[in-house]
Amino acid sequence: MTLILHDRFDENRPIYLQIMEMIKKAIVRGELKPGDRLPSVRELAVMLRVNPNTVQRAYQELEREGVTFTRRGQGKFVTEDVEAIDALKKAFRRELVEHFLKEASETGMSIDDVIKILEELKDEGIN
Amino acid sequence: MKGLIEIDGLTKRYGRTIALGNISMEVGEGEIVGILGPNGSGKSTLLKVIAGLVRPSSGRVTVFGMKPGHGVRKLLAYMSENDYLYRWMTVKELVEWTSKFHDNWSMDKTQALLEFFDIDWGLKVANLSRGMRGRLKVALAFSREVPLYLLDEPLSGIDAASRSKILDILIREYRPENSTILLSTHLVMEAESLFDRAIFLKNGEKIIDEAAENLRDRYGASINNIFIQIYG
Numbered sequence: 001m002t003l004i005l006h007d008r009f010d011e012n013r014p015i016y017l018q019i020m021e022m023i024k025k026a027i028v029r030g031e032l033k034p035g036d037r038l039p040s041v042r043e044l045a046v047m048l049r050v051n052p053n054t055v056q057r058a059y060q061e062l063e064r065e066g067v068t069f070t071r072r073g074q075g076k077f078v079t080e081d082v083e084a085i086d087a088l089k090k091a092f093r094r095e096l097v098e099h100f101l102k103e104a105s106e107t108g109m110s111i112d113d114v115i116k117i118l119e120e121l122k123d124e125g126i127n
Numbered sequence: 128m129k130g131l132i133e134i135d136g137l138t139k140r141y142g143r144t145i146a147l148g149n150i151s152m153e154v155g156e157g158e159i160v161g162i163l164g165p166n167g168s169g170k171s172t173l174l175k176v177i178a179g180l181v182r183p184s185s186g187r188v189t190v191f192g193m194k195p196g197h198g199v200r201k202l203l204a205y206m207s208e209n210d211y212l213y214r215w216m217t218v219k220e221l222v223e224w225t226s227k228f229h230d231n232w233s234m235d236k237t238q239a240l241l242e243f244f245d246i247d248w249g250l251k252v253a254n255l256s257r258g259m260r261g262r263l264k265v266a267l268a269f270s271r272e273v274p275l276y277l278l279d280e281p282l283s284g285i286d287a288a289s290r291s292k293i294l295d296i297l298i299r300e301y302r303p304e305n306s307t308i309l310l311s312t313h314l315v316m317e318a319e320s321l322f323d324r325a326i327f328l329k330n331g332e333k334i335i336d337e338a339a340e341n342l343r344d345r346y347g348a349s350i351n352n353i354f355i356q357i358y359g
Contacts, residue, residue, distance in 0.1 A: 011319060011349035014340040046298050050320040051159055053303055054340065 015050055019058035024067060027078055027085060028092045034085060038068060038076040131156050131275065131307055132177060137186035139172055139331075146172040148331045150186070156274075157303045159321050161339070161350070162311040164328035165358050170311035171208060173328070174277045177309070178205040190275070201230045206268040208280035208311075212260055214253040221252055222267070231272045240266035244292055258289030265293050269300045276300075276308045282317060290317055297321055316351040325350050327357060 009018050026032040038044070041059060045052035059076055062068045066084050068076050079085065104114050132154040139147040147169045154160055162170045175181040176188060179195030190199045213221060218241070226232040241248065244262040246255070255263065265281055281297075282290045294317065301308060312318050319325070325342060327335035334357070335342070339350060346353055 009320065011316075012343065012347060012352065014343045015320060016340060046295070048320075049294060049298055051323055051339075052298070052301065053157075053159075053323055054320075056303075057340075 009048075009050075016054050016058040016061065019044075019048070019050070019055060020062055023058070023062060024088055024092065027067070028089050032078050034078055034080045034082070036078045037074070038078065040075060130154070131191065132309075133187075133189045134177075135187040137173075137176065137188055138184050139169075139176065139181065140184045145331050147176070147183075150331075150333050152326060152333060152336055154307060154309065157305070157307055158323045159297075159301060159308045159310065161315070161318060161322040161325045162309060162328065163313070163315055163325055163350070163354060164311075165313055167330075168328040169331040170328055171279050172331075174205065174279050174309060174311055178203060178277050180205070202273050203275040203277060204229075204268045204271040204273050205277045206264055206279060206281060208283065210257075210260060212252050212263065214251075216252055217248070218246055218250050218252065218255075218263065219248040221263075222248075222270075225267055226270070229271055232270055233272050234270075236272070237266065237270040240269055240296065243296065256286075257284060258286040261285035261289050262292060265296060269296065274305055274307060276306065278308065278310045280311055280313075282312055282314045290314070294318065294321065315354045316349070319350040322350070327354070329357070 009015050023032065023038070032038075038059070039047065041052050041055045045055045048055070059068065063070065063076070066079060066081070067088060068078055070076055101111065101114065130153045132152075134150055134152045137147055137150040138145065150169075150173065162173060164170050172181060176183055177190055177195060179190075179197070179199055188195055191202055193199050213224070216224065222234075222237055222241075226234070226237075241263075244259075244266055246259060246263055246266065252260065252263070261281065261284070265278070268276060268278060281293055285293075297308065297310070298321065300306070310318065310321070319339065322339040325335065325337065325339050326333060335353075337345075342348075342350055342353060348356070
């Protein structure tokens with residue numbers, strides 16, 4: 001299992017939310033594949049140096065959202081439901097663009113300004 | 128969660144100085160609680176009262192349903208903030224000496240902890256750096272297999288590598304189902320990801336007592352930033 005661990009958390013936000021985001025991101029990037037086993041709560045707590053109860057909470061929420069599931073006695077696994085993973089990817093992409101647009105609008109750009117630049121970049125061959 | 132520690136209206140006076148003023152709190156089984164505040168806010172006194180080393184002036188304190196004292200001391204490991212280790216002993220002598228006075232000592236754990244901390248059994252305590260002595264104190268505390276650990280300023284006055292190793296050990300040794308840890312510190316930034324709950328003390332009074340994640344959510348700030356706001 002390759003889960004890329006990021007430097008530190010932004011501790012100005014609840015940590016369990018960031019653990020959820022980290023795992024979703026790993027799924028979207030393909031670092032975690034459908035059916036892959038997640039690290040145990042203890043393993044991840046030690047890796048990230050966070051309270052195991054915080055990891056537990058993140059795992060519970062992921063399961064509630066249908067991103068992961070439990071096999072009794074074996075641990076937590078990434079969902080094998082392709083539609084659920086597609087939905088995760090879509091939501092992730094949308095969020096990425098929304099975040100970007102918000103930053104753009106804060107610098108006074110309209111969505112048309114953004115599209116114009118995107119087209120220029122496309123013409124220049126940037127993918 | 129069961130109330131492992133129950134404190135009701137605890138006050139401690141030293142002469143005319145109030146070290147703790149009317150503190151009420153509860154600690155449940157399996158929590159890691161950060162006791163936070165600047166020097167002189169009452170953190171050490173609070174831990175000493177729970178450990179049975181300081182008697183309350185008034186108020187009711189129970190730990191495992193008992194009054195702090197001899198019976199409770201068997202069930203908890205208390206680490207003082209003082210640099211109390213006998214300097215003329217070797218690490219091995221110190222471990223043997225300390226283990227004689229405490230129940231539930233596991234030499235296997237001592238072995239594993241000293242190895243993790245890179246401490247050589249043959250070294251003289253006097254020749255250990257401050258950071259190494261800080262690691263050794265934590266190793267001695269966690270060599271005891273007890274349901275409650277009280278750690279007074281385990282991160283203060285030591286180097287970054289030692290602080291990092293100590294935080295790693297805290298997570299490794301913590302078992303949500305059967306260990307409870309109270310940890311006092313004024314180095315909030317490094318320790319805050321470990322806390323279930325944070326209790327802020329100011330001039331001997333409790334001013335915040337809330338789940339760590341709730342605090343982050345409610346203030347949109349880290350516990351460290353809340354700390355800076357309150358005491359800055």
